[in-house]
Amino acid sequence: MNNNLLYSVEDKPPFGLSLLLAAQHLLAALGGIIAVPLVIGNVLKLPTEDTITLVNAALLISGVVTIIQCRGIGPIGIRLPSVMGTSFTFVAAALAIGFSEYGVAGIMGASLVGSLVMIIGSFFMPYIRKLFPPVVTGTVVMMIGLSLIPVAVDWFAGGQVGDENYATPENLLMATFVLVIVVTLVQWGKGIFSAAAIVIGMMTGYVVALCLGWVSFDGVNNAQTFAVPQPLHFGLAFPISGIIGMSIAYLVTIVESSGNFLALGNATQTEITGKHLRGGVLCDGLGSALAAIMSTTPFSSFSQNIGVISLTGVASRHVVALTGVLLALAGLFPVFGALIVSIPLPVLGGAGLMMFAMIIAAGIQMLDNIPRSKRNGLIIAISIGCGLAVTTRPELLDKLPHFFKEVLGSGITVGSLLALILNLILPEDKIPENH
Known part of the structure; x- marks a missing residue:
């Protein structure tokens, strides 16, 4: 993690630079945002055409909710650089409903009702914050990085096992090439070259992939130029079992988002309070309700982008709000999203491996500051x-x-819940062991 941020939360880099830095967050998040509707x-x-509707709406609403999360409206939003996107936590519940007689209308209805769990839960976040002392926070942050x-x-390898x-050696070479560029720019680059290391590394990799004939433009050629997502395109249905399944997924997301927001606080050098968590989770819940309509x-905060902040030292919420604008445009201009999707996976992998490993490093640094005791070691x-x-x-x-x-x-979720439970039930050590 960078101890000296290039841009802190309230800083506003020049517009041209902000656009480049926002594109960096867009590249990190886009694959994850469109993956859930595609799956x-x-x-x-x-x-x-229905799948395209899901994708376009995901991009547009991700953009809108990201802007609100970063800038804030009244009590809504954490006012930190948090990118919001569709969450894999809901996929299992969504597919179970989708295969029932209720179909996609059931998914949307259950998502809408279930979002109340998060909206109501947000008002208890100041109490929930007390359940996250440094030993729990550090463990959760480390687990986020490890799971990514x-x-x-x-x-990095260019697909699925x-x-x-x-x-293939070509894929590994390409990913390593991008990784080396990113590391070199972060370590030795000055100004824009260090701040925009990820996007420069990926753009360089993309140009090389283009020269090698790795890039397919089929998706770009088939994409519509302009499209407005339709509210209630699939209708709404309210299956009881589906609502229960979605409500459980929303409870899990509260834990996951809390962990992400605490990791974000660490990356941006901001003390995360119960008020921060309440605004963040409320925005998450209302955003998911809007997504269903x-x-x-449904949505949650994206841990990938915490890696971007940790790696580059750019913690400006105004930059990430601009990412929200780009995401909304991608939802209105599907051809833009299709162009981003044409980036070969090894190019993403070279930057991704570094970004996610930085989250692990941030977790280790947090755990380094807690007393070394048998209890903390067990947790x-x-x-x-x-x-x-x-x-x-x-x-x-x-x-x-x-x-x-x-x-x-x-x-x-497993790591977070265990850390929370063990912290509550294991007795405090009287004398920390010094190692």
Whole structure:
């Protein structure tokens, strides 16, 4: 983590530079934002135009909610550089509803009603904040980084395990090339070259990939130039079991978002209060309700972008609000999103591996400041061990009832819940052991 921020939360870099720095956050988030609607569209075998509706709405509403989260409206928004996007936490619940007789209308209705869990929960965040002392916060931040590493590794290798081109020497070379550029610019670059290291590294990789003929423009050629997402495109239905499933996913997201916001506070050198968490989670819940009305899936804060801040030292909320503007434009101009999606995975992987590893480093630094005691060691070890167990071997939960798979499907959630519970039940050490 950078101890000296290039731009702090309230700084406003010049517009041209801000645009470049905002593009950096856009590149980090875009894949994750469109992944959820693409997965739901493909698994439920929706018509292409319906999947495009899900994607466009996800981009547009991500942009709007990101702007509100960064700038704030009254009590809504954390007023820190937080990118918001569709969350994988809701995929299992969404697919279960999608395959029922209620279809996509059921997903939207259950999302809308379930968002009340987050909206109401936000008012209890000052109390929830007390459950996150440094040992819990550091563990959660570290678990966020660790759970993102497998994603970065697959990007680095150019796809999924089992793909024909997975981890070919060419893919690994391309990703390493981008990684070396990013590291070099962060370490030795000055001014804009250091601040925009990720976007410069990815643009360089993209140009090389273009010269090698790796870039496919099929998506760009087939994309509409302009499209406005339609409210209630799929209609609304309210299945009781679906609402329960979505409500559980929203409870999990409160824990996950709290962890992300605490990690964001660490990256931006901001003391996160209960008021911050209340504004952030309220924005998250209201954004998810808006997403349901505008025909896409629920939202949460994006941990990828905390890595961008940690790596570059650019913590300006005005830069990330501009990212929100770019995301909204991508939702209105699908051809723009299609162009971003044409970036080859190894190019993303070279930057992604570095960004997510920086979140782990931030967690280690936070844990370095707590007393070294048997109790703290147990909290960290059990939480991270079990969180990694779920992250690396999700099959571990396959034979459990659906409810448990739903709640424990994310390593971040498992690690966070265990850290919270262990911190509450393990007795305090009388004398810390000095090692």
